[in-house]
Amino acid sequence: MTTSSSHGHSARRQGVRSRGGFRSHSTSPRTATGSSSGRSHYGRSQHRGRSFGARRPKKRGDHIDEALFINRAVPKHEEVYAPKHAFADFAIPEKLKENLAAKGFVAPSPIQDQAIPVALEGKDVIGIAATGTGKTAAFLIPLITKLKEPKNRKRIMVLAPTRELAQQIETEFRALARGMSLWSVSCVGGSPILRQIRELDRGVHAIIGTPGRIKDLIERKKIRMEEFDAIVLDEADRMLDMGFIPDMRYILGLMPKERQSLFFSATLAPEIRRLCDDFLQQPVSISVKTRDTASSVEQDVVRVSDPHKKLDMLAEILSRPEVSKVLIFREMKRHVDDLAHELATRGFKALALHGDMRNRERDRAVKALASGDAHIVIATDVAARGIDIPDITHVINYDIPQTYDTYVHRIGRTGRGTKTGHALTFV
DSSP: OOSSHHHHHHHHHHHHHTTTTTTTSSOEESOSSOOTTSOOTTOOOTTGGGTTTSOOOOSTTSOOOGGGGOBOOOOGGGSOOOOSOOGGGSSOOHHHHHHHHHTTOOSOOHHHHHHHHHHHTTOOEEEEOOTTSSHHHHHHHHHHHHHTSTTOOOEEEEEOSSHHHHHHHHHHHHHHTTTTTOOEEEEOTTSOHHHHHHHHHHOOSEEEEOHHHHHHHHHTTSOOGGGEEEEEEOSHHHHHHTTOHHHHHHHHHTSOSSOEEEEEESSOOHHHHHHHHHHOSSOEEEEOOOSSSOTTEEEEEEEOSOGGGHHHHHHHHHTSTTOOSEEEEOSSHHHHHHHHHHHHHTTOOEEEEOTTSOHHHHHHHHHHHHHTSOSEEEEOHHHHTTOOOTTOOEEEESSOOSSHHHHHHHHTTSSOTTOOEEEEEEO
16 A cells, blocks of 8 residues: 555556556446536436436335436535624624634534524524534534523533544534533443543533443433433434434433424434424424535446446546545445455555444544545445545445435535535446
């Protein structure tokens, strides 16, 4: 494996071209050449006109119309949102305003602009917003404010579907609550539970964790839910996919009836709606979602007529200079490991990410891609949920996802903020 970025790009190019690239094969992205007409570098499909008119795919196992994997990106600057507030306008502690300013927060995103004032009033919220829209600050800002209210003796809890997301939320909590004498702990599976218990015994204001580990700590009598008066369910649809609904119901059922509940989800499946009906009190619904797929993601397919040439084609794509930070999705853990090994033997800086890996190994893979020490991470859907790595240039679906909702979540890893991303799906 190469040790420098420039050497890595050179090795990638030489490693592929020495095998002939995919120009010598009959299989290629629909057009392997770019054009001056402004078309995608990967070409456009004959199905282009059906991108929005195609039937919505059904549940797991059913066919997904490949036209849904094709869509031209709409630059973010074309979507103008005029916020009604500035962070300085909110009735929040001055120190919190200082911390927001230090992080460069000036104008709220749409979900922040609409959810924060409602949550500051103590109301329950159902927030429908895609990943990367600023949901974390939308619930942390009002909850940090709640924790600093005079005579407040309660605590807050945030539930997230994966340990990576829970740890990212706790990192954000610490940054926003800096200098405010507020303490937090991340309670997630895959990390030493005794260390988490020690933190809980010292006393914390915020517990941020995954449902399974939180339930375990409740049963050990290390967490007493009667001490909490606010709870967040972040990416509730992902928790539904991962089978956490019973655990969430168990946790919510132990909380005092007088509490504030903030539920955030990219979609509102019937089971999530029933959860809202059972546990939220007169919630205010806020939706900033305009369509299924991120408008800032250029989406295309890569056709492969010969399965034996699939890896060569992937290698050629990864060799392109503009493909600099890549997240590749596979369906099975062993296939993740196999592809990581194959790419490493070809000179790519590729790392695996799946649920059988230790927590520190998963953290190392995420940090390596974020820092540029790795060019590629190959992941399963479960492992990649909650990952927030800046500036991912490309998401590649090496395996077609089981459902269209999974596809939407996958491509949400790129095209974040004001950036334009690219998503390629092998078909």
